[in-house]
Amino acid sequence: MNRKYIVDTTTHEYLCIALKKGMDWEPNNQDSLQTFMGSRENEKQPGFELLTGEFNDNAFFEKWIRNGTNILFRY
Numbered sequence: 001m002n003r004k005y006i007v008d009t010t011t012h013e014y015l016c017i018a019l020k021k022g023m024d025w026e027p028n029n030q031d032s033l034q035t036f037m038g039s040r041e042n043e044k045q046p047g048f049e050l051l052t053g054e055f056n057d058n059a060f061f062e063k064w065i066r067n068g069t070n071i072l073f074r075y
Contacts, residue, residue: 003028005060007051010042017052 004018004025015036018025042048 002054002056003060004052004054006033006036007053008040008042009049009051010045010047011040020054 002020003016004020005014006017007014013036015032016028017030017033019028020026040048040050
């Protein structure tokens, strides 16, 4: 299954924000999105960035979880 994530590259927290079902994307975790965005205490630090991307489950695991993501945030 493909999912869209938003990732804080400084804290390595992430949130799945959409799921692909067939040809369409369905919003996911929208009730947590505002809290996630508002809790970025590091947003004024140099090098801060939020990344978003579409990944299948295995690619996301390889890129973020296995290689240094330390906090699972509502998968």
